[in-house]
Amino acid sequence: MSRTTINDIAALAGVSKGTVSRVLNGHPRVSERSREAVWRAIEQTGYRANVHARSLATGRNNAIALLIAAASDQLFSDPTFAELIEGVRDGLLETDLSLVILMGGSETEDHRTVSYIKAGHVDGLIHLNPFFDDAITAGLPDCALPLVLCGPRPPIPLPRQNWVVTLDDAGGVRQALDHLASRGAHKIAMIGGDPRGVSATVRFQAYRDWLGASFDPDLFEPGDYGAGSGQVALARILDRHPRVDAVFCASDRMAIGALETAYRRGLHVPEDLLVMGFDDHRIAALADPPLSTIRQPIREIGRTAVQTLLAAIAGETPSDKVFPTHLVVRDST
Amino acid sequence: MSRTTINDIAALAGVSKGTVSRVLNGHPRVSERSREAVWRAIEQTGYRANVHARSLATGRNNAIALLIAAASDQLFSDPTFAELIEGVRDGLLETDLSLVILMGGSETEDHRTVSYIKAGHVDGLIHLNPFFDDAITAGLPDCALPLVLCGPRPPIPLPRQNWVVTLDDAGGVRQALDHLASRGAHKIAMIGGDPRGVSATVRFQAYRDWLGASFDPDLFEPGDYGAGSGQVALARILDRHPRVDAVFCASDRMAIGALETAYRRGLHVPEDLLVMGFDDHRIAALADPPLSTIRQPIREIGRTAVQTLLAAIAGETPSDKVFPTHLVVRDST
DNA sequence: CAATGGTGGGTAACCGGTTCCAGCGAAGTT
DNA sequence: AACTTCGCTGGAACCGGTTACCCACCATTG
Numbered sequence: 192m193s194r195t196t197i198n199d200i201a202a203l204a205g206v207s208k209g210t211v212s213r214v215l216n217g218h219p220r221v222s223e224r225s226r227e228a229v230w231r232a233i234e235q236t237g238y239r240a241n242v243h244a245r246s247l248a249t250g251r252n253n254a255i256a257l258l259i260a261a262a263s264d265q266l267f268s269d270p271t272f273a274e275l276i277e278g279v280r281d282g283l284l285e286t287d288l289s290l291v292i293l294m295g296g297s298e299t300e301d302h303r304t305v306s307y308i309k310a311g312h313v314d315g316l317i318h319l320n321p322f323f324d325d326a327i328t329a330g331l332p333d334c335a336l337p338l339v340l341c342g343p344r345p346p347i348p349l350p351r352q353n354w355v356v357t358l359d360d361a362g363g364v365r366q367a368l369d370h371l372a373s374r375g376a377h378k379i380a381m382i383g384g385d386p387r388g389v390s391a392t393v394r395f396q397a398y399r400d401w402l403g404a405s406f407d408p409d410l411f412e413p414g415d416y417g418a419g420s421g422q423v424a425l426a427r428i429l430d431r432h433p434r435v436d437a438v439f440c441a442s443d444r445m446a447i448g449a450l451e452t453a454y455r456r457g458l459h460v461p462e463d464l465l466v467m468g469f470d471d472h473r474i475a476a477l478a479d480p481p482l483s484t485i486r487q488p489i490r491e492i493g494r495t496a497v498q499t500l501l502a503a504i505a506g507e508t509p510s511d512k513v514f515p516t517h518l519v520v521r522d523s524t
Numbered sequence: 525m526s527r528t529t530i531n532d533i534a535a536l537a538g539v540s541k542g543t544v545s546r547v548l549n550g551h552p553r554v555s556e557r558s559r560e561a562v563w564r565a566i567e568q569t570g571y572r573a574n575v576h577a578r579s580l581a582t583g584r585n586n587a588i589a590l591l592i593a594a595a596s597d598q599l600f601s602d603p604t605f606a607e608l609i610e611g612v613r614d615g616l617l618e619t620d621l622s623l624v625i626l627m628g629g630s631e632t633e634d635h636r637t638v639s640y641i642k643a644g645h646v647d648g649l650i651h652l653n654p655f656f657d658d659a660i661t662a663g664l665p666d667c668a669l670p671l672v673l674c675g676p677r678p679p680i681p682l683p684r685q686n687w688v689v690t691l692d693d694a695g696g697v698r699q700a701l702d703h704l705a706s707r708g709a710h711k712i713a714m715i716g717g718d719p720r721g722v723s724a725t726v727r728f729q730a731y732r733d734w735l736g737a738s739f740d741p742d743l744f745e746p747g748d749y750g751a752g753s754g755q756v757a758l759a760r761i762l763d764r765h766p767r768v769d770a771v772f773c774a775s776d777r778m779a780i781g782a783l784e785t786a787y788r789r790g791l792h793v794p795e796d797l798l799v800m801g802f803d804d805h806r807i808a809a810l811a812d813p814p815l816s817t818i819r820q821p822i823r824e825i826g827r828t829a830v831q832t833l834l835a836a837i838a839g840e841t842p843s844d845k846v847f848p849t850h851l852v853v854r855d856s857t
Numbered sequence: 858c859a860a861t862g863g864t865g866g867g868t869a870a871c872c873g874g875t876t877c878c879a880g881c882g883a884a885g886t887t
Numbered sequence: 888a889a890c891t892t893c894g895c896t897g898g899a900a901c902c903g904g905t906t907a908c909c910c911a912c913c914a915t916t917g
Contacts, residue, residue: 194644196873207897212875220894239643243579244873247902252576267606276600284632289640292625299617307622310572311527529903540867545905553865577903580872 195236203232215240251314254289255500258304258318260325260388262296269416270472271442271489275319275341278493286501288314295327305330315500321345322387337503339496343389352503355511356496360390363485363516364397367439367467370483374524376437376465380410382424382449384441394441394469410435414445421448429456436464437524443468443475446482450523465524471517480522488514528569536565548573584647587622588833591637591651593658593721595629602749603805604775604822608652608674611826619834621647628660638663648833654678655720670836672829676722685836688844689829693723696818696849697730700772700800703816707857709770709798713743715757715782717774727774727802743768747778754781762789769797770857776801776808779815783856798857804850813855821847 201208206225213221214229232238246252257279259272276292283290291313295301304327308316316338321328323345331338337352344355371379381398384391391413399406409431414420421440425448428435440446446468450460458464460480468475471486495512502509534541539558546554547562565571579585590612592605609625616623624646628634637660641649649671654661656678664671670685677688704712714731717724724746732739742764747753754773758781761768773779779801783793791797793813801808804819828845835842 194873198873208874209876209898210896213896216875220896222895225896241580241873242643242645243576243585244902245875246576247574247580247904248873248875250902267600267603267609270600273600280633289624289645291622300613303617310575312575312622527903530905531903541904542868542906543866546866549905553863555865558866574903577872578905580874581903581905583872 194241195238197238197240199236200229200232200238203236204228252312253287254291254313255283255315255317255497256291256293256308256313258293258295258316258327260295260318260320260322260327261385262294262300270444270474271416271470272319274472274489275493278490279317279497280493281490282494282497282501288501293327295325298326301326301330308336309334315339315504317341317496317500321389323347323389323392324387337500339500339503341492341496343393345389354499354503354509355513356492356499357390357512358487358489358492358514358516360393361397361400363469363487364394364439365401366516366518367469367485368398368401370518370520371437371439371465371467371524374437374461374465378410378432378435378437380412380425380428380432380435380438382421382428382438382440382445383411383413385415386413391441398439407432414441416442416444418444418448418451421445422452423448425449425452426456437467438464439467439469441469443470443472443478443482443484446484446523447474447478450478450480450482460523467524471519475519476521478523483521483524484519486517486519527574528571530571530573532569533562533565533571536569537561585645586620587624587646588616588648588650588830588837589624589626589641589646591626591628591649591660593628593651593653593655593660594718595627595633603777603807604749604803605652607805607822608826611823612650612830613826614823615827615830621834626660628658631659634659634663641669642667648672648837650674650829650833654722656680656722656725657720670833672833672836674825674829676726678722687832687836687842688846689825689832690723690845691820691822691825691847691849693726694730694733696802696820697727697772698734699849699851700802700818701731701734703851703853704770704772704798704800704857707770707794707798711743711765711768711770713745713758713761713765713768713771715754715761715771715773715778716744716746717778718748719746724774731772740765747774747781749775749777751777751781751784754778755785756781758782758785759789770800771797772800772802774802776803776805776811776815776817779817779856780807780811783811783813783815793856800857804852808852809854811856816854816857817852819850819852 197208197211201211205228210221210225211229214226293304293307295304316336318338318340321340321342325345328345328347331350332348338350340353340355342357368379383395410428412424412428414424425438438449440449446466449466453460453464460466468482468484471484475482475484492514499509530541530544534544538561543558544562547559626637626640628637648669651671651673654673654675658678661678661680664683665681669683671683673686673688675690701712716728743761745757745761747757758771771782773782779799782799786793786797793799801815801817804817808815808817825847832842
């Protein structure tokens with residue numbers, strides 16, 4: 192009644208378990224006759240190797256973890272995460288590795304996550320959104336696993352083996368601001384992302400640098416990437432500066448919230464106010480009016496993160512990758 | 525340089541590895557002296573048992589899987605999933621089991637998911653949203669793992685060991701409709717959930733049964749639980765039946781979409797149109813106007829699902845659990 | 858003082874794979 | 888014909904835990 196093991200296959204195929212193992216792992220020096228006999232036995236029984244026995248013997252887990260610093264309610268409302276995860280799954284498709292999603296957020300969760308990693312369940316880590324005060328990342332330096340960051344490298348101690356696969360945040364911001372300026376904007380506000388995240392800060396700094404001496408802190412308002420925060424943020428900015436003629440948002444969802452506020456205040460987009468998003472998520476094209484935005488190759492970032500991590504696990508030394516962004520002009524600017 | 529093993533601990537504590545194992549597993553017949561020596565050695569070295577060796581020896585995985593039939597973009601936009609997962613994590617908190625989230629959706633994904641389960645990675649399954657034509661569920665009957673369904677039991681072959689932990693969908697629908705009727709509604713429309721899901725169908729049937737002879741198929745419109753679909757669905761219903769005086773939505777997000785359509789059409793809520801949601805998600809209270817809805821103890825369902833599954837894994841025979849819903853009256857009715 | 862009973866703990870088998878090593882037979886070389 | 892060489896395979900050790908079994912030891916008891 193118990194599962195079939197490699198011994199059963201060996202007996203059935205009339206070979207030793209060593210040979211069965213060699214067949215399973217594609218070892219080159221196995222005779223055609225043995226190989227066939229083994230595969231026949233496997234098909235006949237529906238045999239599947241025991242993952243734990245294999246991991247114990249090889250020392251590999253055949254699994255990687257996806258770290259997410261945000262609490263799960265944020266995670267589950269952010270389509271960018273969904274797409275990044277899709278990309279990661281794409282990258283994993285051809286391998287037989289499995290993917291464990293670990294979420295942080297609360298102190299308990301962060302602790303459990305670090306503990307899980309240290310218990311040796313996985314061979315490598317992909318961190319989706321590094322924070323500054325990231326308890327997960329903070330707990331990692333002393334564990335020897337390779338780590339790939341999908342975002343700018345945070346200024347805290349990191350594991351020795353770490354790589355960055357991300358987009359050119361600063362370049363994207365400059366593309367957006369250049370575009371708004373070319374459309375005649377003089378007073379450009381910005382609605383930023385969650386300030387705990389490293390990439391949000393990089394985007395903010397790019398905005399401040401671009402404005403130089405004319406930077407005005409009252410024209411900046413942080414958000415949390417969600418539509419609601421964009422709505423509130425633009426309202427606050429308009430209360431302080433009714434003459435704002437353009438607003439650049441660090442996510443498409445916040446831009447859609449901003450559109451809502453503009454609508455309620457009787458401001459026409461793009462005549463009275465230029466609005467830009469970031470991401471080029473599906474919802475950007477469906478907005479009213481369709482949203483100009485900065486496209487980031489989010490899915491490809493996910494795929495590349497996996498490739499980089501696999502290379503690192505295999506002992507190679509991959510390099511960091513920073514993807515360029517693209518300006519997408521629609522009707523909101 | 526390699527990890528410390530149970531042998532190192534045994535040597536350090538001056539006992540045999542059997543004793544170390546007994547200490548680790550809380551075996552009662554270990555002397556105070558040995559126990560202390562072992563714990564001291566463990567603290568000193570930061571020892572952690574190898575999960576694979578343990579699983580191999582015990583035959584247990586110490587892991588359960590969470591199945592989600594929907595594609596990941598749906599998953600990541602549905603706050604109900606997020607909360608259900610929170611509940612599951614709550615339930616798992618005291619155990620040392622780990623949680624693997626498996627998403628279906630496409631044919632490849634479903635296949636990979638079933639394959640993962642059959643490879644023997646987990647000890648039990650929690651299925652979050654059973655579908656009718658659910659490839660994951662369909663692939664499960666012949667694997668002997670216990671399965672807990674967070675939703676009505678679908679009318680397809682299931683694994684022998686299966687339990688249901690869910691809410692009283694039909695009762696909730698009746699509560700909503702009774703309430704709308706008590707507010708004077710005569711022509712009650714319904715916006716349903718994704719018709720592939722079993723619980724959406726149960727809710728629809730409850731609606732039809734409640735209306736009896738006066739049921740009119742033109743007053744029903746399916747959605748996908750998202751705000752956008754609620755918006756479109758109410759528009760369609762109003763086009764067919766401008767005199768509708770109440771609409772019951774199978775999710776709060778769809779209800780919020782419906783509010784938007786009502787607003788755009790100049791209908792005042794609740795004067796011209798009563799609107800009800802389902803779930804009592806956080807957003808319901810924040811809607812404008814605040815949404816009357818049916819509260820479901822979603823988080824508790826998650827917690828209970830875990831308890832039921834753990835009991836089943838332990839060889840006990842738990843019973844199905846159906847939670848009652850509660851009417852929450854706010855300003856939209 | 859011998860028989861008894863219970864407790865603590867050492868030993869070894871076992872879980873199901875991988876991999877190194879040695880041996881064997883066939884083919885090639887001198 | 889004897890000696891290499893080479894491809895293939897069986898056997899055994901090993902990965903790091905758990906657990907059944909057995910024995911030594913000590914405290915009771917008759």
